[in-house]
Amino acid sequence: MKYFNEKIETMSREQLSELQSERLRNVVKNVYENVPYYKAKMDAIGLKPEDIHSIEDISKLPFTEKHDLRANYPFGLFAVPKKDIVRLHASSGTTGKLTVVGYTKRDLEDWSECVARALVMAGLSDEDIIHNAYGYGLFTGGLGIHYGTEKLGAAIVPCSTGNTQRQLMLMKDFGATAICCTPSYATYLIEEIEKYGYKKEDFSLKTAILGAEPWTEEMRKRIEKDLGVDTYNIYGLSEISGPGVAMECSEKNGSHVFEDFFYPEIIDPVTLEPVPDGVKGELVFTTLNKQGIPLIRYRTRDITSITHEKCKCGRVFARISRLEGRSDDMLIIRGVNVFPSQIETVLLKLGDYIAPQYQVIVDRVGSLDTIEIQVELKDEMFSDEIKKIETIQKQLAQDMQSSIGINAKITLVSPSSLPRTEGKAKRVIDKRNKEGILC
Numbered sequence: 001m002k003y004f005n006e007k008i009e010t011m012s013r014e015q016l017s018e019l020q021s022e023r024l025r026n027v028v029k030n031v032y033e034n035v036p037y038y039k040a041k042m043d044a045i046g047l048k049p050e051d052i053h054s055i056e057d058i059s060k061l062p063f064t065e066k067h068d069l070r071a072n073y074p075f076g077l078f079a080v081p082k083k084d085i086v087r088l089h090a091s092s093g094t095t096g097k098l099t100v101v102g103y104t105k106r107d108l109e110d111w112s113e114c115v116a117r118a119l120v121m122a123g124l125s126d127e128d129i130i131h132n133a134y135g136y137g138l139f140t141g142g143l144g145i146h147y148g149t150e151k152l153g154a155a156i157v158p159c160s161t162g163n164t165q166r167q168l169m170l171m172k173d174f175g176a177t178a179i180c181c182t183p184s185y186a187t188y189l190i191e192e193i194e195k196y197g198y199k200k201e202d203f204s205l206k207t208a209i210l211g212a213e214p215w216t217e218e219m220r221k222r223i224e225k226d227l228g229v230d231t232y233n234i235y236g237l238s239e240i241s242g243p244g245v246a247m248e249c250s251e252k253n254g255s256h257v258f259e260d261f262f263y264p265e266i267i268d269p270v271t272l273e274p275v276p277d278g279v280k281g282e283l284v285f286t287t288l289n290k291q292g293i294p295l296i297r298y299r300t301r302d303i304t305s306i307t308h309e310k311c312k313c314g315r316v317f318a319r320i321s322r323l324e325g326r327s328d329d330m331l332i333i334r335g336v337n338v339f340p341s342q343i344e345t346v347l348l349k350l351g352d353y354i355a356p357q358y359q360v361i362v363d364r365v366g367s368l369d370t371i372e373i374q375v376e377l378k379d380e381m382f383s384d385e386i387k388k389i390e391t392i393q394k395q396l397a398q399d400m401q402s403s404i405g406i407n408a409k410i411t412l413v414s415p416s417s418l419p420r421t422e423g424k425a426k427r428v429i430d431k432r433n434k435e436g437i438l439c
């Protein structure tokens with residue numbers, strides 16, 4: 001099976017553009033008439049729904065931000081009567097109120113369609129058994145993958161998070177052919193496989209669908225080798241739907257955005273102007289078919305670039321590059337901008353010696369920022385002579401300086417000593433902020 005929905009996924013750019021224009025006109029009219037927040041925002045700039053003729057007019061529309069969702073907590077941005085909402089999800093973030101999203105029956109169908117398309121992009125079909133270790137609950141990961149799998153007709157094992165030993169047993173006994181989880185949970189599973197005396201050959205896994213947090217190509221290589229799977233990057237966010245807003249195809253050269261449902265733009269986060277293809281900026285989405293909570297030009301804070309070049313897989317949809325991180329996760333260390341994913345890239349180049357487990361601690365001493373990177377040694381290195389360990393430490397400090405330009409203290413810690421996670425990893429502790437930014 002090459003496509004889940006060949007007609008849509010391989011339509012021409014012109015047809016797609018027409019569909020987007022028609023849907024944009026509808027969504028703008030809908031929010032103007034049904035969401036007082038949008039009416040007020042459009043009235044304030046003298047914009048009427050009739051001013052939006054085609055998708056090219058999108059830049060006339062105002063942006064929506066996370067704080068707008070919070071300010072309208074819980075249901076203020078919903079565009080349908082409460083009786084039409086059949087599911088609610090929410091994400092917590094690090095501070096403040098929850099961001100709440102509501103779905104109608106059709107929204108859930110569209111979302112499942114996106115996830116089913118995504119699974120097919122990863123080479124899966126109704127023959128597969130999919131072990132789902134994304135959390136079930138208010139987080140969209142678990143239920144999003146669940147219903148997409150059922151839509152595809154594959155079998156879902158709804159494990160959610162927790163009890164890793166039991167998960168391994170089920171994965172082996174049920175012969176799961178694919179796993180869905182965060183990349184950090186995948187690295188944890190690899191450790192646990194060894195710990196419980198299994199070998200990767202005991203499992204039938206061939207594919208891992210990883211996302212919900214930034215991860216690097218170096219991490220991909222590591223997971224593919226140690227788990228013996230082919231990995232695919234899945235992207236999404238609850239405000240827009242959940243997992244399956246964008247997905248990597250077999251070309252693994254960026255992730256296709258399901259543009260018939262979500263219109264992507266990349267803007268300069270300072271000027272708010274669109275940037276050309278290939279240039280990094282902030283990803284912005286307009287939902288084109290959502291009923292529950294349609295969002296206009298939602299600023300995701302995720303930093304990426306986009307290309308509209310035709311992909312060899314035959315899909316029409318534009319591709320976004322691997323996400324470096326969120327603009328709010330960017331650390332500024334003595335004036336140098338650093339994403340945790342850049343640190344990961346440098347660390348994993350010495351992957352023969354260190355495990356893919358690390359934590360970054362940022363602090364301020366006097367008026368100077370300090371950064372400490374704690375990283376675990378591999379088991380076999382731990383008993384090694386001090387001199388060798390010192391060499392690794394020195395090498396990492398030098399690499400951080402030459403690749404990222406930061407003067408970091410490297411602390412090599414013993415295997416399995418850093419906290420593990422079943423969901424999104426908390427890589428950074430920023431002690432400069434009272435509460436600490438966990439990203």
Ligand code: DLL
Pocket residue numbers: 091134139140141210211212213214215233234235236237238239242243244300302323325326
């Ligand atoms: O993380 C939805 C999801 C579930 C995606 C399962 C993929 C798999 P939220 O909790 O709302 O939703 O968090 C959304 O997570 O804005 C990104 O910053 C980050 N994120 C999601 N996928 C990726 C990815 C889910 N593949 C936020 N790479 C987004 C990097 C990702 N960051």
